[in-house]
Amino acid sequence: MGLSAISAAPTTLTAWALTTGEAGMRTQARGLAQRVAGEVVEKTVSVRWPWSWFQAGWRGVLAGVEVKAGGPLAPPWPDLIVSCGRRSSIIAVALKQAAGGRPIIAHVQDPLTDPARFDLVVAMAHDPVQGPNVLRVLTALHDMTPERLAAGAVAWKPQFEHLPRPVVGVLLGGPTRGSDFDADEARALDARLAALHGKIGGSVVIVPSRRTPPAALAVFDAAAADNPASWVWDGAGDNPYVGVLALSDRLVVTGDSVSMVSEALATPHPVEVFAEDLRKRHAGFIDDLVDHGLVRIFDGEAHPPQPRPVVDATRDAAEVLRRLLAERA
Structure with a gap:
């Protein structure tokens, strides 16, 4: 904009x-x-x-x-x-x-x-x-309005219609002052995604950010090459981020990004946070959301969705x- x-x-x-x-x-x-x-x-x-x-x-x-x-x-x-x-x-x-x-x-x-x-x-x-x-x-403020989510759903519906359900949308951040998201953490997250997929089937749609390190992204690219139910955005064409927020059945977000977690909570979907190696400020933010019953820590288990309100600060x-x-x- x-x-x-x-x-x-x-x-x-x-x-x-x-x-x-x-x-x-x-x-x-x-x-x-x-x-x-x-x-x-x-x-x-x-x-x-x-x-x-x-x-x-x-x-x-x-x-x-x-x-x-x-x-x-x-x-x-x-x-x-x-x-x-x-x-x-x-x-x-x-x-x-x-x-x-x-x-x-x-x-x-x-x-x-x-x-x-x-x-x-x-x-x-x-x-x-x-x-x-x-x-x-x-949560942090953002510009992910209901109207923007609705428009994203319309724009990306043709690309999502063929995907096996449920669709797990995965939003990747990267290293910050609050977290070290590197290749080792990417492998840990990928293992949990594989475990979840083994339990519920469906599809895994992964959207990296500009902060996602190439070494971490390579982990998911390699996993997707061996799994036709997994797809990683390669940075070409339109960013599917809003479409993933709007059309996924459940969302997994790396805890390094307060903004992405906040935007995920503006949707009605269950939100789980990959919260490895978070430092005090980021860990406190995630802990507060867990205490309020708004997110779960992502452990690869097929937890039933927990009812929660849409959070729009x-x-x-x-x-x-x-x-x-x-x-x-």
Whole structure:
């Protein structure tokens, strides 16, 4: 999706999604803004030194801002600014001051400053920020809307119709600060997938990400070469990620990706997490979901599906923002 204005919701409200350009931050800020406003413009910015060391509330920080994409930070001011990431939080506060307090500002993640400077802060359980305007959510925000899933189901249905059921959709991440997903872990995951397939049959559809190491991907490619019921996306053509989310019967997600686990939970399908060698922050996220009965740890067993609600933290945050905007109007 480009950085131009995009129509997203049946409303006349306008919004800026403000980040420093990291993919995960863009997805969260854009996803929340699109749920609320009819016109959303992504603003990608950077802050030069020494302004990058300023605390929120220093209006002078705008002198050190460079806009990378999305147009100038100037009137007409939007109704809503959604920021994600510490550096963009500083800019969001300065923009509200420059606009005479007009925009509602919402920040996703811990802003590492006084949350009272924002109208809403959306934080996950592991974030220490606290306050009456802090909305605590179980998962990351995202842009995997019901409409996007429905469109993915329509687009990919012809490719899924011939697959033996049940279809196990597997979403692969890669090494992060929270996990080492390497060839050894790929072999462990592949062994569990083979064990599950031996119990339930069906098909296994594997979608790697840009972070999946070639050595890990080679493990699944080799296994699929010997198993006609297994298929690995080779990176050619359209990415089947949304189709796999929409049309699988059960989902297996590597625990290194908070975003992928969060998006999987926005579907009605059972979600199991491959959670080997997760470090504290990622392990705490998965443990919290297990405690709430939302995911299982993937062990290769044919567990019966456990009933759970569709989890959509973006929807929940959007509802709060709509109330705030209605009160201001």
